[in-house]
Amino acid sequence: MKRRNIFLAILAVALILSVGLSSAAAYFTTSVKASGSVMIDLGPHTTIEEPDVSRWTKHVVIKNQDDSKQPVYVRAKAFAGSEFTLEYSGEGWTIDDEGFYRYSEIIAPGETTANELLIKIENIPEGVQERGDFNVTVVYEATPVLYDEAGEPYADWNLKAEGGDL
């Protein structure tokens, strides 16, 4: 008799609990997922070429290498002794505030500046031509093409490298 009462009591509790569980699980729910990803390709690799030096004029061409992953803007500048005068010319090349000549077009990977930057050396002192002991050094910079919110490209020549880890 006693055992039967205990059994009935357990049964009653189980029934009460099961009633509560069924009401909690009765709500309709559902879920869906979606995912998207895009790989970032960075890393311009550029080289400077001077295919021809003639008539005291440097012909500067800058190439964005085939293995480069990013289009770039480029600019160049020449240094020489103060006794020399350098005359720059070339379609698409314009001087900036820092004395560099910027090429107006974007150079895509595998492409070169379509127009040469011509740097003519003038005021060569007598005797220097014969000795050939002078240097004119050309330096250039390339910066990755950036895009504003509207997708318009621009160059930031003040970009400075920094770390990226958190």
Next chain:
Amino acid sequence: MFKKILRSPITTVLLFVLAVALLLGGTIGGVRAAPLTPMSQSYRASMETSSIAIALVENDGEPLGPDASILESLANGKEPFKVGKTYSEKLVVRNTGSIGTYIRVSVYKYWRDGNGKAVNLDPSLIAIKFNTSDGWTIDTDASTEERTVLYYTNPIAPESDTTSFIDSVTIDGKIVKMLNDDQKSYVYDGITFYIDVVADAVQDHSGEAAMLSAWGKTNAAG
């Protein structure tokens, strides 16, 4: 006298025979009655059970499947993905079920490299502009740098859409000046950014209790 009749074997036999006769008669009667029963007109009743279902819809396209791909317009192969550009991206939730629902959306953004999730890279450089008007509210308590939880405050009727909970996606242009220690390679070169979206729905009937049961809070989150 009556008891004597009842106890008589004859009575027993008679009652048995009567019972058999009644049984047979009933069966035969039923059989006979069948042709006489006029056929009633047949009726059909269609019963529709309640169902809950939702789908994500990207940029006014077709409803997406349960584990669909998004952002394909950002890297469509026609032009390279542009760091710094703001790409328009619209995602809405459509109620494809037969009952009204409340909606919650969780958006995850993170970087992955060849070894899996790159936890050392900054998810804030993946800039997602969320729509915090038009019915959407961000649950700031549940949101982190990597995850944003949004609730749609109004129930959505069947075959109706929410407004878009995303407006645009931009990768911060700062990544082009983030170099590795060798000062030659980019930290984010070859790294992939991911955006995952999980949309949850509960019934709008007894909605508050349903949300509390399923999500632990209601859509009045702040």
